[in-house]
Amino acid sequence: xxxxxxxxxxxxxxxxxxxxxxxxxxxxxxxxxxxxxxxxxxxxxxxxxxxxxxxxxxxxxxxxxxxxxxxxxxxxxxxxxxxxxxxxxxxxxxxxxxxxxxxxxxxxxxxxxxxxxxxxxxxxxxxxxxxxxxxxxxxxxxxxxxxxxxxxxxxxxxxxxxxxxxxxxxxxxxxxxxxxxxxxxxxxxxxxxxxxxxxxxxxxxxxxxxxxxxxxxxxxxxxxxxxxxxxxx
Numbered sequence: 001x002x003x004x005x006x007x008x009x010x011x012x013x014x015x016x017x018x019x020x021x022x023x024x025x026x027x028x029x030x031x032x033x034x035x036x037x038x039x040x041x042x043x044x045x046x047x048x049x050x051x052x053x054x055x056x057x058x059x060x061x062x063x064x065x066x067x068x069x070x071x072x073x074x075x076x077x078x079x080x081x082x083x084x085x086x087x088x089x090x091x092x093x094x095x096x097x098x099x100x101x102x103x104x105x106x107x108x109x110x111x112x113x114x115x116x117x118x119x120x121x122x123x124x125x126x127x128x129x130x131x132x133x134x135x136x137x138x139x140x141x142x143x144x145x146x147x148x149x150x151x152x153x154x155x156x157x158x159x160x161x162x163x164x165x166x167x168x169x170x171x172x173x174x175x176x177x178x179x180x181x182x183x184x185x186x187x188x189x190x191x192x193x194x195x196x197x198x199x200x201x202x203x204x205x206x207x208x209x210x211x212x213x214x215x216x217x218x219x220x221x222x223x224x225x226x227x228x229x230x231x232x233x
Contacts, residue, residue, distance in 0.1 A: 001092055002089045002090055002092065002121055002122065003031075003088060003089040003090075003091070003092050003093040003094040003095060003122075004089070004094045004095075004122045004123070004124060005085055005089060005094075005095050005097065005113070005116050005121065005122065005123040005124070006025050006029060006094065006095070006096045006097065006123075006124050006125075006126055007097050007099060007103040007107070007109040007110070007112075007113050007123070007124070007125045007126065008022050008025055008026055008048075008096045008097065008098055008099065008103070008126040008128070009022060009099055009100070009101055009102040009103050009107075009125075009126060009127055009128020009129070010022060010044050010047045010048045010098055010099065010100060010101075010128055011047065011100075011101065011128045011129040011134070011202075012100065012101055012129055012130070012131040012133075012134040012135075012201050012202045012203075013043075013047060013131075013134070013200065013201055013202030013203035013206075013222075014047075014134075014202035014203075015047050015048070015049075015050025015051045016050075016051070017129050017134065017202060018047070018048065018051050018128070019126070019127065019128065019129075021126055021127075022048075022126050022127075022128060023051050023052055025096055025126050026048055026052045026055070026096045026098070027052055027053070027054075028094065029058070029093075029094040029095055029096040030058060030059060030093050030094065031058060031059045031060070031061065031088050031093050031094070031095040031096070032045070032048075032055070032058050032059070032060050032061070032095065032096050032097075032098060033060070033061040033062075033063050033081075033084075033085060033095055033096070033097040033098065034060060034061070034062060034063065034097075034098055035063055035064065035065055035099070035108055035109075036062060036063075036064055037062050037064045038062060039056075039060045039062070042098065043100060043203075044098035044099055044100050045098055047098075047100075048098050059088075059093075061081075061084050061085065061088065061095070063081040063084060063085075063097075063112070064077075065077045065078070065081070065108050074111075078111045078112055078115055079115060081112050082112050082115035082116050082119070085097070085112065085116060086116060086119060086121060089116075089121050089122075097109050097112065097113075099128075100128075100131070101128055101129065101130045101131045102127050102128045102129070102130045103125050103126070103127070103128070104125060104127070105130050105152070106154050106175065106176075113125065131175070131201055131222070131224055132152065132173045132175065132224055132226070134201050134202055135196075135198045135201050135224050135226060136226065138198055138201055138202075138208065139196050139198070139208065139210075139226070141226075141228075143171055143173065143226070144170060144171050148170045148171060148229065149168070149169050149170030149171070150170055150171050150173070151165070151168050151170060151171065151172050151173065152173045152175065153165050153172065153173065153174055153175065154175045154176050155174050155175065155176055155177045155179070155180045155184070162174070162180060162183060162184050162187055163187055166187055166188070166191060166193065166227060169229060170229050171226065171227065171228050171229060172225075172226075172227040173224065173225075173226055173227075174224065174225040174226075174227065175224050176221060176222075176223070176224075177197070177219070177223045177224060177225045178199070178218065178219040178220050178221050178222075178223035179218075179221075181197075181215060181216065181217060181218055181219050181223065181225075182217040182218065184225060185212050185215050185217070188212040188227070189212050189213075193212070193227055194211065194227075194228060195211070195212055195215075195225055195226060195227040195228075196208070196209065196210050196211075196225070196226045197209040197214075197215050197219070197223060197224070197225045197226075198223070198224055198226075199219045199220055199222065199223040199224075200220060200222050200223075201222070201224065203222070205220075207219075
């Protein structure tokens with residue numbers, strides 16, 4: 001009998017925010033997979049290590065995906081990762097792929113998940129706390145009230161869209177906003193919009209900026225900005 005692949009969301013950073021189901025799933029899998037060349041290089045592994053006993057003793061697949069926007073290179077990497085996982089599943093072993101936040105939100109895992117399922121193998125998703133939900137809790141406010149709209153946008157792909165995005169009604173969650181922070185900050189000031197930035201939420205080096213004036217010109221990859229519609233929050 002073939003094994004099962006689990007895409008396990010380990011949450012945004014604090015190991016204590018991992019769900020019981022996530023911990024139990026990782027514990028029962030003899031094999032783990034991480035998106036890095038070495039297990040300790042993967043932030044998701046370091047988070048899980050804080051809650052899962054004996055994690056370092058498990059067999060580990062190192063499924064490093066290049067940081068590129070070239071779709072051909074990415075597709076080849078996803079197929080290679082799926083091939084490695086399938087070999088483990090055909091040995092009858094269950095595998096847990098450790099991913100930040102939730103596997104269904106801008107996660108590399110989902111592309112591998114789809115390939116594994118397309119080839120007839122069992123792949124399941126274990127939810128985790130998304131970074132923007134943890135951010136809202138960190139600043140003590142809601143993401144959306146009543147009928148208010150909520151827009152979640154990754155800025156790592158095209159910061160030029162920020163001007164259009166900020167015109168949306170409701171709450172805007174700008175994920176992976178570090179690289180375009182200077183431009184976004186300028187737009188926030190020009191439009192007199194209130195916004196909060198959290199960098200490395202729940203991690204060492206966490207930084208909270210409660211207004212555009214407090215925001216730096218540059219920040220790390222794990223930076224999220226929350227922009228609320230005027231008159232809310």
